[in-house]
Amino acid sequence: MNLHLEKNNGYSIIFVEEERIDAHNSGELKEYILHLIEQGEIQLIVQLEQVRFIDSSGLGALLSGHKNAALKSGKLVLTHVQKQVMSMFEITRLNSVFEIYTDLNDVFNNAM
């Protein structure tokens, strides 16, 4: 899976450089996020601009990261969620679990 990590404003920003997150690569995303959290990087942004498809396993990987960051008093937020991907968060009500921001500046300016 193509993932790119940058650090900015105290956040670790994971750029998911894939069009799909599905059962083929979601395990890798989950492990990557958990590894960052274990290393103490608990302020996480997952940037989903390139992702135009996500399945149940992809949602599960992000949820795992969200829960584990919260367990360490950190947070995992999302940005650049595309229209059809957003519908997946809405149908599962995960949009009420995740903080979802328009872009990185929206996080930097508004995330508590």
Add this chain to the structure above:
Amino acid sequence: MNASAIQVEVIIPTQTKYLDLIGSIGEHLAKKVHDFCGDQEKLAYQLNLVLTEATANAIKHTAPIPSLQTVKIVITIENTELIIKVYDHGQGFDLDAVPIPDFDQHKESGMGLFFIRSIMDFVSYTKLDDCNVLEMRKALQPCSHD
């Protein structure tokens, strides 16, 4: 089948790297449906999702026997009905025993069949002599020709 019907049959090895291929076939087919006046982009995503979830489930539960390491997918669009059949060689499961996810207590798994049931009008899982078949049907919104 009538002359305007579409049927696609694909057999893949039980490897998740083929999910992209199966999902893409669904997306392309959704854009080829004649006489459909609903949201074509939405239908494309839904077909991608249903095929991805159903195929991933079949791969996950396949029997550990080399000669049975395949999943067959048959997609038919005829008149205003979409029919998807996914054949697996696993031990099978009881569709009625799969719970609806509790969205007040989110869990990391168990959402796949929920998506399939939400999108499709009819879902059944049947054990045949040498395999199982997950059958899913959806009525497509036809155009009004008034």
